[in-house]
Each structure stands twice: as C-alpha cells, then as structure tokens.
Amino acid sequence: MKHAALALALWMGAFAGACGSTTPPPETAADKDDFDGETLPGDGATGGSESAKADKPAKAEKTAAADEGEDDEMPAKSTPVQTTKFEADLKKIGINLKKIPALEKLPSAQKKKVMPLLQKALGYDTCQGCHVEGDFKKETRDMKVAREMWRHFVVPLRSESGGTLFCDSCHAGNEHVLNRKDKKALQAFMEEEYQYKLARADKEDMECGTCHGDAMETKIIEKLWNIPE
Numbered sequence: 001m002k003h004a005a006l007a008l009a010l011w012m013g014a015f016a017g018a019c020g021s022t023t024p025p026p027e028t029a030a031d032k033d034d035f036d037g038e039t040l041p042g043d044g045a046t047g048g049s050e051s052a053k054a055d056k057p058a059k060a061e062k063t064a065a066a067d068e069g070e071d072d073e074m075p076a077k078s079t080p081v082q083t084t085k086f087e088a089d090l091k092k093i094g095i096n097l098k099k100i101p102a103l104e105k106l107p108s109a110q111k112k113k114v115m116p117l118l119q120k121a122l123g124y125d126t127c128q129g130c131h132v133e134g135d136f137k138k139e140t141r142d143m144k145v146a147r148e149m150w151r152h153f154v155v156p157l158r159s160e161s162g163g164t165l166f167c168d169s170c171h172a173g174n175e176h177v178l179n180r181k182d183k184k185a186l187q188a189f190m191e192e193e194y195q196y197k198l199a200r201a202d203k204e205d206m207e208c209g210t211c212h213g214d215a216m217e218t219k220i221i222e223k224l225w226n227i228p229e
Contacts, residue, residue, distance in 0.1 A: 084166035121167035
C-alpha cells in the first residue's frame, strides 16, 4: 500500500481544454451556448497550434519510447504539490473549489472562463492541448481524462491544511509531472507528496486506495475510469 495516489500524478494531463489568456473574456449572449461548440477569441485555426501539434509525437511513438525507457516528455524531477495560484481568479468567476460541481456541470459561462486557467496550469500553448482544432465538440481522450481528474481530484481532495487544490497544485505549468525512471524514488515521492500532503474533503483518511481503489489498480484511467488508450 505504498503507491500513494498515483492518479494525482496523472492529474489533468488532459484537463478540458484551455483557451485564451488568464483574463476572463467578457460574458455575452454566446455564453448561453455549449462551450464545446464554440471557438473562443484568440483560438484561431492558424499556424501556432498546427506547429504545436506537429511537435508532439504520435501516441504509438510515445508508447514505444516509454516502453524503452526513453520518454522525452518525462520530467527530470517529479513535481511537488504546491498551493494553487488561481484561487482568486476562480473566485472572480464564481467558482468555489470547496463546493465545486463536476466540470461538465459548470454553467457554460463559467466553463468558458475557467478554460484559460486550465491551459496555464497545464502549460499548454493552445486549446489543442485537449481539443481538436476547429471541432470543439469532438470528444478526445484528453477531454475524458480531464473530466475524471476534476471529478476525482479537484472536487474531493484538499491540501494537508484543508486548503483548495487546482490543476496547478500538481502540474505547476507542466503537462508531465512524474519521473518514473526510479520506481523506488517514485514510490517515496508519492507517499510524501500525495499521501501525506493531501487530505480528503470528507475528512476520511487519505490512503493509497483513495485513488487506486481497494485492489490497488495502477492503471487508473483505463481500469477504474474505463477510458481506453
């Protein structure tokens, strides 16, 4: 039971999208529409996003690299848990992280304004960190994972002192947050950072099973959340 909350290390590797700057755009009648069908200001179908996508290796290539222990996206050091920098921004758009609903249940106006914060927290340059360019309604694996990470981490978990958590609490502006080369070091990191520095909103003990389930399933996304590769 020493694999403390591996899922947090997967935290929002795909949070739903990310559009625009961290300054919330003005609310308009378009806010009444479904965000997933909108193209937000500053999210044009132009050069930058295409080059960003081109820089990312295909899934099969990334999997092969990981199998060989040569994953270039692996950080040099695992990222420690930290206090979110976005609590004030979230309050400005009416989101109370201590009583937050599921991501997909946020009103469209709020969801539209929270996306730039997700983008910055994850270090994405464009909305294509999660979305398909030109088709925001198209479901991607990253969008599905983002919803589950919000549901399983942002909503029910807190800092050790009971404070708010958000995407940047684990990601700190980086998509990838775990160095998996040394398994023993990774185990110790998870124990120290996730099991001992995080708490549950329901006041129950923060244990490995909080994220991995009673059977200690390591493939949380595929096996517990039923999101295929």
